[in-house]
Amino acid sequence: MSNVNTKSLSVSRIKDSLTNFSFVLPAVLIFSIFYIYPFFDIFNLSLKEWNGISSHKIFIGLANFKELMQDKIWWTSMKNACFITLIALTFQNALALALALACDRKMRLEKFYRVVFFIPPVLSEIVVGFIWRWILNSGVQDGQHIGLLNFWLDKIGLHHMVHNWLSDPKTALACIAVVHSWKGFGWGFIMLLAGLQTIDKQLYEAAKVDGAGGWKTFTNVTVPMMIPVILVVVILTILGSMQVFVLVLSMVGQGLVYHTEVPVTRILSAMTGTNRFGYACAMGVNFGLILICVSFAFKVISDKMKQA
Amino acid sequence: MNVNKYQVTSFFNSTIIHIFLMTVAVTCLFPLFWMLRCALMTNQTVFTDKSLIPHVIQLGNFLQAWKEGDFGMFFLNSVIYTTSVVIGIVLVSSLAAFAFSRLNFPGKNFFFYMFVAAMMIPLPGSFVPLYRLMTMLGLINTRIGYILCMINVGLSMSILLLKTFFDKMPADLEDAARIDGCGRLGIWWHVALPLARPAIAVIVIFNSLSVWNEYILAALLLNDTSLMPLQRGLMVFEGTHSVDYPLLMAGLTIAAVPIVSIYLLMQRHIIKGLSSGAIVG
Numbered sequence A: 001m002s003n004v005n006t007k008s009l010s011v012s013r014i015k016d017s018l019t020n021f022s023f024v025l026p027a028v029l030i031f032s033i034f035y036i037y038p039f040f041d042i043f044n045l046s047l048k049e050w051n052g053i054s055s056h057k058i059f060i061g062l063a064n065f066k067e068l069m070q071d072k073i074w075w076t077s078m079k080n081a082c083f084i085t086l087i088a089l090t091f092q093n094a095l096a097l098a099l100a101l102a103c104d105r106k107m108r109l110e111k112f113y114r115v116v117f118f119i120p121p122v123l124s125e126i127v128v129g130f131i132w133r134w135i136l137n138s139g140v141q142d143g144q145h146i147g148l149l150n151f152w153l154d155k156i157g158l159h160h161m162v163h164n165w166l167s168d169p170k171t172a173l174a175c176i177a178v179v180h181s182w183k184g185f186g187w188g189f190i191m192l193l194a195g196l197q198t199i200d201k202q203l204y205e206a207a208k209v210d211g212a213g214g215w216k217t218f219t220n221v222t223v224p225m226m227i228p229v230i231l232v233v234v235i236l237t238i239l240g241s242m243q244v245f246v247l248v249l250s251m252v253g254q255g256l257v258y259h260t261e262v263p264v265t266r267i268l269s270a271m272t273g274t275n276r277f278g279y280a281c282a283m284g285v286n287f288g289l290i291l292i293c294v295s296f297a298f299k300v301i302s303d304k305m306k307q308a
Numbered sequence B: 001m002n003v004n005k006y007q008v009t010s011f012f013n014s015t016i017i018h019i020f021l022m023t024v025a026v027t028c029l030f031p032l033f034w035m036l037r038c039a040l041m042t043n044q045t046v047f048t049d050k051s052l053i054p055h056v057i058q059l060g061n062f063l064q065a066w067k068e069g070d071f072g073m074f075f076l077n078s079v080i081y082t083t084s085v086v087i088g089i090v091l092v093s094s095l096a097a098f099a100f101s102r103l104n105f106p107g108k109n110f111f112f113y114m115f116v117a118a119m120m121i122p123l124p125g126s127f128v129p130l131y132r133l134m135t136m137l138g139l140i141n142t143r144i145g146y147i148l149c150m151i152n153v154g155l156s157m158s159i160l161l162l163k164t165f166f167d168k169m170p171a172d173l174e175d176a177a178r179i180d181g182c183g184r185l186g187i188w189w190h191v192a193l194p195l196a197r198p199a200i201a202v203i204v205i206f207n208s209l210s211v212w213n214e215y216i217l218a219a220l221l222l223n224d225t226s227l228m229p230l231q232r233g234l235m236v237f238e239g240t241h242s243v244d245y246p247l248l249m250a251g252l253t254i255a256a257v258p259i260v261s262i263y264l265l266m267q268r269h270i271i272k273g274l275s276s277g278a279i280v281g
Helices: A002-046 A063-069 A072-103 A110-117 A125-135 A148-155 A169-198 A201-209 A214-242 A246-252 A263-273 A277-307 B005-039 B060-067 B071-102 B108-120 B127-137 B143-167 B171-179 B184-195 B197-212 B216-221 B230-240 B245-280
Strands: none
Touching: A002 A277, A002 B071, A002 B108, A002 B127, A002 B143, A002 B184, A063 A277, A072 A110, A072 A169, A072 A214, A072 A263, A072 A277, A072 B005, A110 A169, A110 B005, A110 B245, A125 A148, A125 A169, A125 A246, A125 B005, A125 B230, A125 B245, A169 A214, A169 A246, A169 B005, A201 A214, A214 A277, A246 B230, A263 A277, A263 B127, A277 B127, B005 B245, B060 B071, B060 B245, B071 B108, B071 B143, B071 B184, B071 B197, B071 B230, B071 B245, B108 B143, B127 B143, B127 B216, B143 B197, B143 B216, B171 B184, B184 B197, B197 B245, B216 B230, B230 B245
16 A cells, blocks of 8 residues: 555656656757757867868868967967957956946936946947947048048048058057947946945945045955956956957958957858868867866956955 | 035046046947938938038938838848747746746756856857757758747846746745645746746846847858848948948948837846846856
């Protein structure tokens, strides 16, 4: 009797588990097909030479990676992405922090500023890229500059500053980096402001009582309290800026020269330009590992800082 | 008048702060204003007239872009993709998050951490194997293929967000619903989902933004012009009409206005969502 009971109990338990599992089934299915399978396939393909169409794939071991190590354009693109990231880390995040500090008080228009600073992040990279490309246009018609920036520079007498902003290798990348920062600083601003607002106001009072001035309060109270948020912003900035590419496509297109190439545009042109799918995957794996190492390093640093 | 030194310096400081903030605010808004301004001009005046308010204003570009530039079709496609992906994400992720939070089954933690891990691992170039997969499945150049891919993109974050929300849901409510005869699915639909409304709002907004603005998968997976969303359509349009700036600017406006308006309507949720994300993260 008791035997039958436990048996039916365990059957009902299995049934129960199955019903419960059916709740996660759609998510697990979609995730396995569209994330996990490509995740393993990218490693698989990176070891092969494949043109994307033929059923014939040649296993070539690590040859793609060997080639990649000597691929000068690949490492140039990496350097370019690092440059954009560096500008984003310094210029963009300093701006975000300055704005957050300025907004962290009761004042008029606070809400207006908050809403406006987050408009560029809401726009797509295509829209942003095309608008700025138009403003930075270096064309001339009837003796007049087409692009607004050159027009204004000319108007206020800075003729020597008039420039082929996006076709000169020296300035194209810098323009992309600045526009990228313009588009991105709103994220940092909102997160840093939220962080600032969680700081207990009594700490500021205490610092004031102790006779600390503005700068001392900033370095001794604000910065230490903000380190966790700052680290999150820094890491998101790095991951976002290293992988930027739609902005590059919309601002300069996939040019014939390589001065604005970034890793993802290289992956894209290996795939769609030269039909080397295996090589494109090797690039992806290589780049992904670098990004994981960087974020892991920051994780370690942030844990150390939290302990201290 | 007894204005002391403190008040003077604080007035001075706050003016400087406002000038700084206002400058940045203008820098944020000006390019958008310029886009709109140029969309109202003709092909002849756009190159020469650089005044802030153009001398001749005409609305015809929007109509022309909508009809001849195919932006009406691109717009409709974007609306279809955005709504179906967002609805898909909310349903699939809330079911999963509900189970992860409230139900028991073997391998629960394994599956949950699988989703969490996916968020931590950057996978640049994953579009290459994804393209191959979609070709094998015959889903290339189909609406459903693109929609499923985009649902997958938003899944992990939504599951994580909703799970933390469901974890805080009081057990009493669940028990009360069970006594009223609700099954698991009933509790999910009648209790969990309505309670999670704030979290769902955040998910809806952020995923709408990301689907509306998505470019690369749309570029790789959709070849037919009739299937393309706005961002992809803009790129195609720019390739063929690269000198017709007023029309391009009208197209950009069509792509930007809906998302900016949704943002302005829902900005409270966005700021709340980001803020809580920053503190949790």
